[in-house]
Every structure is written in structure tokens, then in C-alpha cells.
Amino acid sequence: MPKWKITTEFTFNAAHSIRDYDGPCGRLHGHTYTVRLEATSDRLHASEYCPHAAMVADFRTLKWAKRDVLKGGLDHCNLNEVLPEGYESTSEMIAQYIYDKTKKTLPEGIKLKVAVSESPNSWAEYEDD
């Protein structure tokens, strides 16, 4: 079946330390994280901002994590203080957290993939089966 795939990318700045890490990453430090979201669907939908069924998902909705932490995003926060219990501040689990929160905002049937990078050389991905 034909389908659409949309991709959106953004950055946010945050501090973190990896809990019990034996090395510099265990100390508080910061990254400009790059996040790439891909959403795939065989049908189009309306969004919070657009009443017409014309989008896989609204880029604006997908990019919630780039908002300031005081406005519900992850920008300019300490991830260790903001991520809920059960999520460590590794790229893998930041990707999982963004996936979990984003998935709740999407209609059924949209496949989602979230990739997170701390540096241009390292990426972690979390996606639907």
C-alpha cells in the first residue's frame, strides 16, 4: 500500500550526567542534542492546528521537545531532573522518552521512529516494530 513518510529535525540544549558512569560522562555536562523524528502512515490526519485531513502528523506537534522546559519541552533543562523515573539520560532513553510522549499525541496507525544525537558521530534510535 502506498504511504507517506515525514521527517523533521530539531535541536535542544540540555545538561546531564550518566548515573554511576565511571568517567567524565558521569559528571554534569551539556550537549546540543539533535533529534530526528520520522512518522509513516497510509492515511492523512487533521491536527491540533489544522482541521483538514492533510498531514501524517503536524510538524509543530512532533517538535514539542524543542520548546523551553518551562513550556513543556526539554530545552535548557537538566535531563536528570526532568526525565521521569525509569528513564536514564542516555541518548537511547532520551529517544525512548521522546517516542513515548510523542506516541501519545498521535492517531492510531502512525509508525514512529525517534533518533537522538549528542554529537555528529553518535546516534541512538527507537522505533516501532
Ligand SMILES: Nc1nc2c(c(=O)[nH]1)N=C([C@H](O)[C@H](O)COP(=O)(O)OP(=O)(O)OP(=O)(O)O)CN2
Ligand atoms: N550508548 C551510549 N553511550 C554513551 C552515551 C549514550 O547516551 N549512549 N553517552 C555518553 C556521554 O553522554 C558522553 O557525553 C558522550 O560520550 P562520547 O560520545 O564519548 O563524547 P565525546 O564528546 O568525548 O565524543 P568524541 O567523539 O570522542 O569526541 C557516553 N556514552
Ligand SMILES: [Zn+2]
Ligand atoms: Zn553526555
